[in-house]
Amino acid sequence: MRNSLKESLEQQWRSEQAQREQIASLAHDLKTPLTVMQGNIDLLDETTLDEEQKLYLSYAMRSSEQMRRYIKMMIDISRASCGYQLQMEDICFPEFWRHVISQAEIICKDKGIVIQQTQHALPKHITGDRVLLERALMNVVSNAVEHSPVDSPLYMDADGQGDHLNICITDCGCGFPQEALKHAKERFYMADQSRGSELHYGMGLYIVDVIIKQHRGELLLSNSAETKGARVTIRLPR
Secondary structure, eight states, X not given: OHHHHHHHHHHHHHHHHHHHHHHHHHHHHHHHHXXXXXXXXXXXXXXXXXXXXXXXXXXXXXXXXXXXXXXXXXXXXXXXXXXXXXXXXXXXXXXHHHHHHHHHHHHHHTTTOEEEEEEESOOSEEEEOHHHXXXXXXXXXXXXXXXXXXXXXXXXXXXXXXTEEEEEEEOSSSOOOHHHHHHTTSTTOOOOGGGOOTTOTHHHHHHHHHHHHHTTOEEEEEEOTTTSSEEEEEEEEO
């Protein structure tokens, strides 16, 4: 029975591994025709078009960009399922936090969102993969901005008191549905349309969750009593 169970688990692992490789290969293969299509769209954009043609071209541009984002997400999910290869280093956290805020401000600019940031007892250094931690934070910020009203504030708080560094990002949107609070970190989870998006935000939070877990941290989801929006907290060990 033990051998049979072992064989069954190994077969399941091989099947899942093959599936991940197929998804990654398909995503990479799709990039080539998409690049060709995008090149032709760019050429058309440089020609003289009437208003109706411009409208149709704008549809093609949006669809091309959406396909690019889907492909990137497929590759990200495939990599996350296998686990990222961390490049651990000593990170000067105050400098890293300033960089994160500056990048977040760029993301917020188009919607007129202003970041309200606070910090308490920031650690001088943390150990982690700088690129992946920034990526995780930018995923959370992008999701928050997507679901925030125009010209609303976005709250970014870093608190290093206690045994953990807590980074909290709170928006002023409609918040997470109750079911999403339980399942939004799962792959391919799609909430109801009150907080739905073109990219089904659960995919992004799944990737964030994988990165933070590999740093021995925790991703916490809640709704803010003050803003009524979503609150995403990243807890990292100090």
